[in-house]
Amino acid sequence: MTLLKCYLSHYTNRLIRQIRYKEACVHVKLVRQHRRHLLSKQQIVDAYPQIIVDVPKISLNRIQLDYLSKSGKLQKGNYILRETDKSGIFHIGNSVDYEKKAEAYRQKTGAYIELDSNPLWSVFDKVILFLNDLRSKKYILSWQLDKMMPKRDTVQLAYLYFIPKPHKAGTPLRPIVSSMSMPTTGISKFLDKLIRPIFDKHARSTTIIDGVDLIHRLEAYTTNGHLIPKTYLCTFDITDLYTMLPQEESLDILIEFLLQYGYQKVQNIP
Template sequence: MTLTAQKQLEPTPGKYGALESYIDAVESDIEKLLSEQANVPDNLNKEERSVLQSLKNREDIVIKKADKGSTVVVLDKEKYIAEAHRQLSDERFYIKLDSDPTEEFSATITKTLDEMHKKNEIGDNVYETLNPIDCRPGQFYLLPKIHKEGMPGRPIVSAIGHPTEKISEYIDLHLRPHVEKLPYYLKDTTDYINKTPSTDLPDPTLLVTMDVTSLYTNIPHDEGIEACREVCTSSFNRVPHQAP
């Protein structure tokens, strides 16, 4: 099984005159739009702008987007840090490390990619795309769940620049189409509403909702990996030419 990455193709310069003219026109329109944007009046008055700047400079608060919706939440910094410590101290899901393993992870990934490349299991494009360079640790932060009692935080680890960032994107690229085909897959609330019949429901019908605490951290790693491997293996064996 040989894997390939999505190709980044650009037209050969000078080959398609009409296309290049269109690109030049679009670039010109964008530059004009950006130059006009510089003169757009501020939608806040001086007092409001001053208040925002004052909040930004305060070191005793943390400003985050709410976990649900677009609400902006101003949090007491000490309480925010206490909530982070509470979650990170749960040894079922987190382990305190004595040193930063980022370089070690990068080296392990590079070694694995080298071996796969030599065996022709991945091509040059995949190898170059997934190979980690100039990496940094993941960044942990919380999004307040203002719709829940006690306003706990949803833990998020930003993997931008992390050794596994590109690998995660690559796996998601291959898994997403198969996940969306599962009979019990729901994308969001709108998807649920569209799939739920509004008429002819059996009587009596009771709709039930439930909440799973620490959903993603409770997924068993071994079982999760095996499920992903099974889906990928079956799909590649069936239609290997469709693997981007």
């Protein structure tokens, strides 16, 4: 165990040295840019914030990560260790910068508030009462009740956290809402298995699954004579879609979709 601690301590110190080296490089870069700016009197683009150091995930195992995060060396240096979005590496950045970006996101969206108390058990009790009521009215069967019933020893309150996107300029943060262990998770999974096949069936003609499917669609589009010199192909992105979907409106759209295709019940469930 002593050898392991020595190794991890050495590894941590090496990472800290890499961080300081990168900081020094950034400082030198900014100083040079500032000097060139003074000489040329031209506006320059600020290079901050940028990645301090990226650590390949494969180079750290769970024990090393736990030691690195709990040893206090990152905290003393005001650094934060996070797994990155998509690129498969760990990112060590400035914790103050993280907090500023997270707060800016909360202010921008207005979709999240800090709770004064934990509503977990209140939500848990409401879900239990709701499911038992459905069962007593024979809207669902016993096995369906068991599928959706939350387990007291495994439920957790949903929470919001952020992961960095170092492949984009300024290293923005991606918001993630973790709700995999909510009291309503069982209901969500059960409804997904019921409704998703219906959606896939009726929305397949207007849905692109992946890149290969896109190529096949374009080939068919061309064969049918729709692709002409005046054809415009457009893409768009919706900012913060999945963390800001209006729940009531989403339910109304889902009901409208089911009624449009004649589904008053799904597998005998109204």
